[in-house]
Amino acid sequence: MIHFPKLMLGDNLPSLVKIATALVDDYSPTVECNAEDLITAEPVALCLLAAAFGQLQRRGQRARIRGLRAQVKENLARLDVLREWLRERPEQLQSVDSGDSQSILRACRVATLGEANELANMLSREIAAFVPADDMGAILQTDPSLYQYRVVEQPLGYIIAELLDNSLNHARASGFGHARAWVAAQYYGVGDLLRLAVVDDGCGFLESLKHHPGVTPKTHQNAISMAFQPFFSCKKDVGIFRDATHQGIGLTVCRDLCLRADGQISAASGTAWLSSPATPGEISRRLNPGYQGSVVMMTFHRRAITPGSLGEIFRRYQPDENLPIRFI
C-alpha cells in the first residue's frame, strides 16, 4: 500500500519522487494506494503522479486509490493528466480548485511537439487573463497597473514552450522516442504567485550530456548545472553533443525570466536536485531514490514581470554586435 501524505508540495521533492518510484516499482496487477490524508498537491506532484500512473497503464496495470476525499477526487478527475487514472470521461485542459479553495490548477500531458506549442499558447493566455479577486476592484477603477497581469502571457508561453521543446527533443534524440511530458500550473485567487512544473519521463540531463567533455565528472549534478549554462550545447560541439543543432540557451533564458520575476527555479534528474542552477546561489541536494526523467519547477510573481524582459536577456547573451537585419 502506497501512502499519499496530506500535502504533496514541491519543497519536498524527495518525498514526491519516492512515492512516484514506489508506484512504478510495484508490478502488482492492481497497485493499491491510500490517499485518505491527501488534501492538496502542487503542480510538480501532479506531474510526477501522472507520469507514474501513465507508466502503470502502459504496463497493463491498474491503480486503486483508497480514501480519496470526494472533493479532491472531483477536482483531480477534471485534470487531463489524471483522467485515465480516475477513469473519468476524457476532457481537455480544465481548471480545478486544487482542494485548498484558494488556487486554480491546470495540467496536461504532452506527447508531441505540436501539442506542446498549442498548450503553451492556451495555458499562458488563460493564466494571463485571470486577475486575482483582491484586484478585481481595481479593474473597475481601470487601474493601469493591472496591465501587469497580462505581461505574464508572453514570458509564460515562452517558458512552457521552451521547457516542453527541450524535454521532448532531447528525449527523442537520445532514443527515448516514447517520452512524454506533463505540465501543470497553479495560481491563486489572492496574490500573484504562480507555480509551474514540467516533468518528463525521458532520458534525463546526464544521458543527454554524457558525451560532452564539459560535464566532468559525469554526475547528475554537473549535468543539470551545465545544462543551464549559456551556450553549453552550442553548434561548435557538433559530433560531441547528440542533438547538436541546439544553441544551448533555452534553459538559461527560462531560468533568467523566472529569477527576474522574483522567482525560484529548481531542476532535478537522476539523483540530483538543484535550486537556482548555474547561478552563484546554486544549491545541490541529493535525491534518493533518483528520477529517471527530468523535472523543472518554478514559482514566480506575475506582477514582477516587466515588458521587454525577454529582449533584455537576449541582448545580454548576444555574442556579437547587432547585424544589419532588415526590420520593416
Place this chain on the structure above:
Amino acid sequence: MSTIAHDTTVKASTDPSIFILGTRSVAVPLRQRVESALQSGPGNVCLDFTGMTVTQSYMDELLGVLILRYGPALLERVAFKMCSEDVRAVIQFVASARIRDYRELAAKSAIS
C-alpha cells in the same frame, strides 16, 4: 530604412489562437516555404510577425538553419516585418550566433 522590394510576404502564423511560436517543429513548414521562395527566383522574402512572440528555439529552426545552409548573405534577401522589440532581440541573437558558427565551420573546412 531599406527600400528593398519584397516579392513574397509570408505570415508567420495565420491561426488567430496562436500568439507564441515556440517549438522547433512549428518552424519547419515556414522555413520550407521561405527556402522554396528563395530558390524559385531572385526575389526577396518578407516574414510577417505581427502580434507574435517567438522562442529562440523556433527562430533557430527557422532562421538559424537557413544561415547555416546559405551563409550570412541570406539576410540580404530576407526581411522581418512588424517585430516587437523582444522578437527583434531573438532574431538578432540567433543571427549573430549562427553567423559566428557558419564562419567557424567555414574556416575549419578551409583548413582541412
